[in-house]
Amino acid sequence: MKAIHLFSVLMFFITGIISPLRSYSQDTESMLCVGNYQTEKQAKKQLKEFKKSYPTLDKWKEKAAIIRQGILDGAELSAFPEKCPLNPIFTGQRVYDGYSVENVAFESLPGVFVTGSLYRPTGDYTSFAGILSPHGHWSDPKTGGRFSEDVQKRCASFARMGAVVFAYDMVGYGEMKDYGWIHKYPKTLKLQLWNSIRALDFLESLEGVDSDRLAVTGASGGATQAFLLTAIDDRIAVSVPVVQVSAHFFGGCVCESGMPIHKSNHHETNNVEIAALAAPRPMLLVSDGKDWTKNTPDVEYLHIKDIYTMFGKPENVENAHFIAEGHGYEYSKRQAVYPFLAKHLNLNLQVIKNENGYFNEDNIVIEPYEQLIIFDKDHPLPEYALKMNDDIVWK
Template sequence: MRTYFCFLLSLFLFSGAKYAVSQEQNDPNLCVGNYYTEEEARSVLRHLKEEYKTKKEWLQRTEIIRQGILNGAGLVPFPPKTPLKPVNTNLRKYDGYSVQNVAVESLPGVFVTGSLYLPGKTEGKIAGILSTHGHWSKSDDYGRFREDAQIRCAALAKMGAAVFAYDMVGYGEMAGWGWKHNHPLALRQQLWNSVRALDFLLSLENVDPERIAITGASGGATQAFLLAAVDDRIKVSVPVVQVSAHFFGGCVCESGMPIHKSESHLTNNVEIAALAAPRPMMLVSDGDDWTKNNPEVEFPHIQYIYRLMGAEGKVENVHFPDEGHGYEFSKRKAVYPFLAKYLGLSLSAIKDANGEITEKDITVEPYKKLEVFSEASPRPGYAILTNDGVKW
């Protein structure tokens, strides 16, 4: 690895440092936003490929990357896993699925709010899916409440999965209480919330621990590939419009803590996403954001790693060159068959008489209906209402 680090040191002095010194935290170990140019990123991947030519060498690299994420996020050791104490409110039943709002305690007093989508009818064990959301912040296009997120969760529930959609730190009800998304430790809290959201999903008695997936777009994809990287209970992952060799995420929840770089290592989101190997993964990319090079740059590198792991056929890239940043119907239409294949879901449950995928029988709910707490179901008095109130 010495040759690689010498190369990266020279690259950092030339280009990376110009970005690091501009960060609010002024931490030289932060890799933020467009940390590399596109050409620099290509060069990094070429050098990385020379550093692991066998499965053994890649597995050695994975331990360095995984430990770097956990150390950088301040999650070594893991906090104690305290009782989740789920709060369930307001069950609604629709055509082929139901929705119930749920809050769980990721830490004592830290309520992670979300909604649980379940199939209308179940027999035996069912798959479980975590649905993460990105930084959509407009009042009419917001977080897990946005139309495309609701539709995706409902469709997957109709196909036979239990789907838990949960709020990012400082989004949804948490925002109204006083939580901030741009807090310096948002990445730590968010990754831990994802671990505990997975604990909740697996606590459901009919969920099959061997059929667990995670999917989200943009910042939601960052959450997806980070959790898949550090928690092998995730068996299938679908990060949408986010995996990039040159772009490291522009929010503190993605790159505001030193998960990519330390005194002894430097990685990128391509390698982090590849930690999912040999578990099935689909990369979804488009032609109008930082994933525009996926077919020629990022995907071949990840495919190479899957080949080392003997699982080349388990990774796919679906690219939409004429589309932009989002998780719209065209992208969902590509993802549903992939998840059906690896989770044993019923794709026919969302097909019309002509065999075409349809989402027409799904109800998009008003935002208020998706909130856990209300006058009828008040928030517990001991709830922590700000980021700084958390006791780690």
């Protein structure tokens, strides 16, 4: 009898301890809006209801503040960790026609290295704009992400136009993958957003970069990073999310919807409203006819434009829609982005314009993976570097 009694008491305590943990994780789970979280019809209805809730600019600003806080709370970044010294490392500058490329790493947290490629103008400029170039889930480390031809071409072109451009690896992609970092990790969203904030710190720290002319652009998961950073960081002056902002699709990866940034016990939002937090800062939505951005001209863009109109700045948001195209940031889409960024970042468009009115990407050297990585046998990863997601200490 005594043993049974003890067992019951023990179970009572264990259940008492476990239950709150379980209900916390169930709560968190129930707040996640993942992938195709709702149908296109439901999404339209939701936007209609959202719109009714902010008939005035003040009402939108109230909602905007709640959404911004919801992202920070959901990503567990409502209190920022201490910003450690970036301790940047630069290797091997290559000088090409109108731009140069260097391999770069910096620390976003002590021992957490963010790796990337830095493109600088070699033209005659007195100061530079700064552009962050996050990438999406193009998975082959040898050809995807910042190593892809598309990313190298756009970064080199922006540099020719007068911008310092930083293209950086997503968590667990690119070269840090070789050191045990993985992408599909429960709190990747948190680290990836923090890395973007620190990437902006890094860009701002570079000589000649004008803090009033900072922008971010990426495609797919790179666009998710772009609009999340724009939503929470006022230093971004111009945002160009490519093929991602959707009312019904919330992003299917842990880095996009794996933490509860869209919903809490007291609010609900979607990526259209999150992207609209850019307002009234200039934003170009690039969309296409074959993915979840197919409705953009009639749905997402119109909703966001109404918000810009409340600010008296409808001209600051544009949509370039490619109805016959699919998911990507290819040449045709870059043709829309170059003039938009030139207009709003005061870049030199003439330097890439040809006699037919198109923008040249001639003589851009596509470098191989081996040339773009920073850590190799001559420049080994520092001994104290963290080599796994588990090792992170958030202070």
